[in-house]
Amino acid sequence: MHAVASLLVALVGLIHVYILVLEMFWWTTPKGRKAFGLTPEFAQASKVLAANQGLYNGFLAAGLFWGLLRADVPTQGFFLGCVFVAGLYGAATASRKILFIQSLPAALAGLALALA
Template sequence: MHIVAQIFIALVCLIHVYIFLLETVLFKKRGAKVFGIPQAEVESRAVAMSNQGCYNGFLAVALLLALVVPDPSIAKAFATYGLACVAVAGIWGAATVMVRILYIQTVPAVLGLTALFLL
């Protein structure tokens, strides 16, 4: 796997580890502020955000596996799956929550997919 692809995979993985932490462990203190959730709604949204955070954690694990699995074809499969899921989730998030998600999630994932298949 080309080093540029690995850099994008690692970047997207780190972004999703951060999102996982914001939506689970850090939601009530830091996550709610980052996501712009009013203090009055934090408690009622905490469980749903934690669930959503788990999915972001699963994406991070797929991308981490892409970086550590020694078999190149299996690593590429994990990278393709993880980056494609992040790209689609980012498009959906941009359409339903805030456009900024497109730039935070989708753009790096698409750049990673491009590097994975063109380099």
């Protein structure tokens, strides 16, 4: 079960690396605009804010990977909790799909971590 938990924690980390790339580097590209449902004008006007969001997602990923490298379950749990809460907030304020992209994977990884 420990291997499954580690795999799920790593998956959540990779999701956040991908979000970092979307928000920091691809925000104004067709791929970035499609992912977030943006017009070219809004994407251009908000690209600095999106890059800041991307950096925060990178910190979440870094924390998860740090916890994995140290085999530190409390650190992994803390960062999974941060991802879960961020996903709930995003789902409530921006898009419901964030619940399934962030909160659900974090909850599943947290459950696997608790059972391991």
